[in-house]
Amino acid sequence: MDNIISFSNVSLTYPEAKRPAINNISFNIKKGSWTAIIGHNGSGKSTITRLINGLLIPDKDSDTIIEVDGIKLSDDTVWQVRDRVGIVFQNPDNQFVGATVADDVAFGLENRGVPREQMLDIVDKSIANVGMMEYKFAEPSNLSGGQKQRVAIAGILAVKPQIIILDEATSMLDPNGRKSILSLVRKMQAKNNLTVISITHDIDEAEKADDIIVLDDGVIIDQGAPETIFKQADLIEKIGLEEPFIYRLMTKLRENGIDIPNKIKSQEELLEYLCQLNLKM
Amino acid sequence: MSIEFKNVNYVYSPGSPLEKKGLDNINFTIKENKFITLIGHTGSGKSTLMQHFNALLKPTSGEIKIAGITITPQTKNKNLKELRRRVSLVFQFPEAQLFENTVIDDIAFGPKNFGYTDEEAKELAGKWLEKVGLPAEVATKSPFDLSGGQMRRVAIAGVMAYQPDVLCLDEPAAGLDPQAKAQMMQLFLDYQKEGHTVILVTHNMDDVAEYADDVLVLEHGKLIKHGSPEEIFSNPSWLKEHYLDLPTATKFANQLTNYDFAETPLTLNQLVQGISKNVKE
Numbered sequence: 001m002d003n004i005i006s007f008s009n010v011s012l013t014y015p016e017a018k019r020p021a022i023n024n025i026s027f028n029i030k031k032g033s034w035t036a037i038i039g040h041n042g043s044g045k046s047t048i049t050r051l052i053n054g055l056l057i058p059d060k061d062s063d064t065i066i067e068v069d070g071i072k073l074s075d076d077t078v079w080q081v082r083d084r085v086g087i088v089f090q091n092p093d094n095q096f097v098g099a100t101v102a103d104d105v106a107f108g109l110e111n112r113g114v115p116r117e118q119m120l121d122i123v124d125k126s127i128a129n130v131g132m133m134e135y136k137f138a139e140p141s142n143l144s145g146g147q148k149q150r151v152a153i154a155g156i157l158a159v160k161p162q163i164i165i166l167d168e169a170t171s172m173l174d175p176n177g178r179k180s181i182l183s184l185v186r187k188m189q190a191k192n193n194l195t196v197i198s199i200t201h202d203i204d205e206a207e208k209a210d211d212i213i214v215l216d217d218g219v220i221i222d223q224g225a226p227e228t229i230f231k232q233a234d235l236i237e238k239i240g241l242e243e244p245f246i247y248r249l250m251t252k253l254r255e256n257g258i259d260i261p262n263k264i265k266s267q268e269e270l271l272e273y274l275c276q277l278n279l280k281m
Numbered sequence: 282m283s284i285e286f287k288n289v290n291y292v293y294s295p296g297s298p299l300e301k302k303g304l305d306n307i308n309f310t311i312k313e314n315k316f317i318t319l320i321g322h323t324g325s326g327k328s329t330l331m332q333h334f335n336a337l338l339k340p341t342s343g344e345i346k347i348a349g350i351t352i353t354p355q356t357k358n359k360n361l362k363e364l365r366r367r368v369s370l371v372f373q374f375p376e377a378q379l380f381e382n383t384v385i386d387d388i389a390f391g392p393k394n395f396g397y398t399d400e401e402a403k404e405l406a407g408k409w410l411e412k413v414g415l416p417a418e419v420a421t422k423s424p425f426d427l428s429g430g431q432m433r434r435v436a437i438a439g440v441m442a443y444q445p446d447v448l449c450l451d452e453p454a455a456g457l458d459p460q461a462k463a464q465m466m467q468l469f470l471d472y473q474k475e476g477h478t479v480i481l482v483t484h485n486m487d488d489v490a491e492y493a494d495d496v497l498v499l500e501h502g503k504l505i506k507h508g509s510p511e512e513i514f515s516n517p518s519w520l521k522e523h524y525l526d527l528p529t530a531t532k533f534a535n536q537l538t539n540y541d542f543a544e545t546p547l548t549l550n551q552l553v554q555g556i557s558k559n560v561k562e
Contacts, residue, residue, distance in 0.1 A: 091373075249530075
């Protein structure tokens with residue numbers, strides 16, 4: 001697989017800040033993959049996403065390179081890059097422009113000069129996909145937080161970007177709503193070879209990624225498959241994430257004098273072990 | 282004293298083509314100085330109900346009693362200042378409402394607005410800056426130079442600093458990392474224990490199980506259930522019918538088929554105790 005995003009030696013210092021928010025980081029993201037960026041609040045996650053499409057400009061350094069889909073990011077190419085990258089921000093109010101849900105979803109398509117006939121069709125499909133058809137002519141400002149997030153995602157998926165960045169984009173959805181939206185993005189990923197970058201604190205969501213980038217105070221402290229990242233309990237704690245439920249349960253059970261073998265790794269194994277334990281007694 | 286809703290209805294844009302029922306004949310009484318959670322799906326009317334607590338929205342018909350004040354459709358905006366000091370709302374993404382030049386001024390704005398002197402307001406602001414877990418050195422920074430999670434804390438400190446009797450929070454932890462979230466929830470719990478009412482809008486059933494004394498369940502603008510977490514979560518088939526989740530610990534307990542729990546565990550600690558009892562008997 002080819003790399004669709006590649007960062008070499010990228011730093012970013014906000015004006016008047018004492019320390020860089022992002023400190024000399026390098027990484028690659030493969031085309032068509034799902035990458036989760038994790039780390040505590042203020043670790044630089046959102047800053048990275050804004051560097052990818054040139055919303056923020058990195059500190060000047062001759063070694064610094066940001067490449068997106070083979071295009072080196074510069075003043076001349078920033079619009080080409082932005083055409084390829086769709087960002088869904090955490091607070092959807094920051095990205096509404098249309099007077100109705102349908103207008104809002106149409107905005108990106110109009111901008112790209114999609115013919116009207118085609119556009120109407122894409123708008124309907126995109127709104128239906130996120131389960132918001134009932135609200136097609138509603139004013140976005142009258143929607144609830146979770147509904148707004150659905151519309152924001154529809155607007156980005158409608159323009160079929162090559163890369164979609166979800167910046168805590170489902171944080172206001174209920175668990176079922178979140179599952180359905182993520183599975184929609186997964187479908188689009190498979191169908192269009194979409195590259196997904198998701199910024200999340202939801203460990204269950206990160207666990208399903210192909211690749212995880214772990215950030216701490218502006219530095220990448222690990223990158224790898226979920227299995228290799230999540231077995232490091234100290235790392236998870238350091239970055240402010242919570243261990244998955246069954247790990248917390250096993251720790252507490254052991255503290256209460258119930259012996260749980262170290263080989264148990266999944267909920268199913270733990271359930272089976274506990275049921276057997278209760279039989280023997 | 283208690284908070285009372287009597288036959289409360291709310292209609293959005295009445296008489297226009299966009300007319301929509303937001304609240305449908307809501308009746309309940311809750312005791313003050315408790316931790317209340319408000320649950321329901323995206324669009325179920327949670328935020329609409331919340332905005333009635335301090336008359337940002339006034340009922341189309343019916344009557345509300347809260348913090349010793351009665352709100353009816355005829356209530357005039359003129360006399361609401363006292364109500365707003367006693368009952369305050371923290372919306373989703375409260376950081377969007379920051380505006381002052383420095384963090385400390387932003388937190389002090391609320392107390393000043395409600396009659397504290399400049400000096401008292403500054404002192405309260407300093408105290409709450411610390412209480413929400415922010416380092417003293419951010420006091421003189423611009424709130425816009427902080428990370429998203431820090432901005433959220435500033436916004437919440439600004440509301441808690443004038444110490445309302447009733448604090449209503451709409452998904453205050455959305456997008457925060459788990460450690461930050463746990464600190465925030467502890468802060469609200471302490472606040473309630475000091476003798477205030479906390480009303481929390483949430484999707485997270487683990488939080489409901491962990492913190493709530495009383496739970497209100499909304500669906501399509503109707504109050505479909507009101508009870509303790511034990512009562513709400515004692516009926517899995519009812520919850521399923523309404524697409525509501527069980528707490529993680531309860532789901533796990535329900536799969537331990539050969540265990541006998543005297544009371545259904547709702548939290549991790551209750552689950553650990555329940556398992557211990559079973560295997561040690």
